[in-house]
Amino acid sequence: MEHSIHFDDFTKVDFRVGTIIDVQDFPKARQAAYQLTIDFGPLGIMKSSAQITSLYSKSDLLNRQIIAVVNFPVKQIANFKSECLVLGAVKEKDVILLQPEMNVKNGTVVS
Template structure:
């Protein structure tokens, strides 16, 4: 495992956001959803997330998540992903990282 410095770690901007819409993403190479996420003062960002094995669209709506918001945009098929939603990977299953309590959208993870 590679190690990083604390200075490198603090460059990663981790924030809390609330999923405000979930759409199917049939053009994706692997099964995925297109998420629209409200990050409060940072605004609304979109993300592609391969989380279809454990979550249905109704369960995701209004769920708070943790995401990296300062990566460059990434083109995925015909969709521009603007942030990276974080989850723990177990085979093909991804379990979202979520706050235990309701947190203000845009709150910083440190």
């Protein structure tokens, strides 16, 4: 594989399960997006911007469990600070959220 990493690199990435507890439109984003508030249990509440409006309504997202990277630096997006990266599979231009098959406790480590 062209972009191989070492296992030690992989272990530095902190993947966690969280539940979306609030969804707001993000009109200042360059591309259509939502502002998500996500509960990661013992890690606390984090916010993220996600360009997922083409497949998901706000009501579809509320109380949905997702998988995110929680140890990236905060990223300023317009007037919003994104504190984690919600993961998804890209199909053409749409993002399909990754989620656990069954509900688990918020903050559960993904490995």
